[in-house]
Amino acid sequence: MNGKWKFFISRLLQTLLTLWVIATILFFLFRLMPGNPLAAYIDPTFTREQQEILLQQFGLDKPLWQQYFIYFGNLFQGNLGHSFFYKESVISIIGRVLPNTIYLMTFSLIIAYVIGTLGGVLLAWKRGTKTETLGIILTLFTRSAPQFWVGMVVLAFFAFTLKWFPSAGVSPAGTMYTSELDKLFSLAFYQHLFLPSLTLAIYLLGLPLLLMRSNMLDVMGEQFVDMARMRGLKEWRIMLKYAARNAALPVITAMAVGIGYSIGGNVVIENVFSWPGLGRLLVNAVSASDYPLAQGAFILIAAVMVTMNFIADILYSILDPRVTSRR
Known part of the structure; x- marks a missing residue:
């Protein structure tokens, strides 16, 4: 393998590693913040059962490690999730x-x-x-x-x-x-x-x-x-x-x-x-x-x-x- 191909592969791997690190930091950054991630979404009149249904709907009732693998699985499919505020897919909102x-x-x-x-x-x-x-x-x-x-x-x-x-x-x-x-x-x-x-x-x-x-x-x-x-x-x-x-x-x-x-x-x-x-x-x-x-x-x-x-x-x-x- 010549020097150009080694350089290309090396830089490609570094780029992919950087993207993985950024995506991982973003995953933990938002999920480990204090408070309920659905605080702005849940109405104060919601019952405990209704709040749990919402957590299940967004996959937030699962252990953190399961959420992590689901998160990356969705990323590979081009699925960035569903907006809490706009109540539609993130891709469609970004596209506008x-x-x-x-x-x-x-x-x-x-x-x-x-x-x-x-x-x-x-x-x-x-x-x-x-x-x-x-x-x-x-x-x-x-x-x-x-x-x-x-x-x-x-x-x-x-x-x-x-x-x-x-x-x-x-x-x-x-x-x-x-x-x-x-x-x-x-x-x-x-x-x-x-x-x-x-x-x-x-x-x-x-x-x-x-x-x-x-x-x-x-x-x-x-x-x-x-x-x-x-x-x-x-x-x-x-x-x-x-x-x-x-x-x-x-x-x-x-x-x-x-x-x-x-x-x-x-x-x-x-x-x-x-x-x-x-x-x-x-x-x-x-x-x-x-x-x-x-x-x-x-x-x-x-x-x-x-x-x-x-x-x-x-x-x-x-x-x-x-x-x-x-x-």
């Missing part, structure tokens, strides 16, 4: 809000990676100048600033002061979209989408910008760049056509990591902007003690993050064989 999270994530990534890639080219071009210093300081600041704080600043400026964009939700009050296609062709939807997308993009911007700058600095020392300069080409053309094209591939690969970061960042941003997505659903489920729904949302977010990191590792190993040779 997941498109909103995907839209937010997609537009944020587009903004972050377009601006980040071009910004990285600019900082590499202006190496050693005040422009580079200021750009790096701003990038590190936005990367480390709390997302909820950035969201509140964006809201205060664009929504409350300038009143250019709505402050919350996915549509104007009273508006109902008949389908996802109807939503995507609505100008009001994009007006509501812009501010949360901008906030998440500000957080994601640092990775492509700093990575592109680093790659550009490496590429700018290559012979083909010197040859382009000897031909008398303009500097901006050398930067974009020759250096940037060769430096951009690892940045594109890093987008897999960006997807993982964005799905995690959605939890905070969706709540700041009252965006009806997976992150907001998760917080509401925890507040309502609806642990099957909270478990399902947690598992889906964790699975996306872990899977995207796995894909990024594999892509890096393909682009740079030294990654596998060091294993």
Whole structure:
């Protein structure tokens, strides 16, 4: 077995192990919390017998080890359980809000990676100048600033002061979209989408910008760049056509990591902007003690993050064989 296959199998096993550990922690986290897990579901007027029937209905009357095996058996079948609060399957509830999270994530990534890639080219071009210093300081600041704080600043400026964009939700009050296609062709939807997308993009911007700058600095020392300069080409053309094209591939690969970061960042941003997505659903489920729904949302977010990191590792190993040779 060659090094590439060993690396692939090793990373796949690590990914599966990580997912198993996360799912196990979530199982015990909700079930070992103080109080009755059905406290928000059981009416105070219920008799003892009615409460026991509900526990049997949700499988909570069984020993913990039996619940654990049932839980993983359902996971393998794609069954995330039944919501206590909504009284329907977790899959169907997540399916209703997941498109909103995907839209937010997609537009944020587009903004972050377009601006980040071009910004990285600019900082590499202006190496050693005040422009580079200021750009790096701003990038590190936005990367480390709390997302909820950035969201509140964006809201205060664009929504409350300038009143250019709505402050919350996915549509104007009273508006109902008949389908996802109807939503995507609505100008009001994009007006509501812009501010949360901008906030998440500000957080994601640092990775492509700093990575592109680093790659550009490496590429700018290559012979083909010197040859382009000897031909008398303009500097901006050398930067974009020759250096940037060769430096951009690892940045594109890093987008897999960006997807993982964005799905995690959605939890905070969706709540700041009252965006009806997976992150907001998760917080509401925890507040309502609806642990099957909270478990399902947690598992889906964790699975996306872990899977995207796995894909990024594999892509890096393909682009740079030294990654596998060091294993």
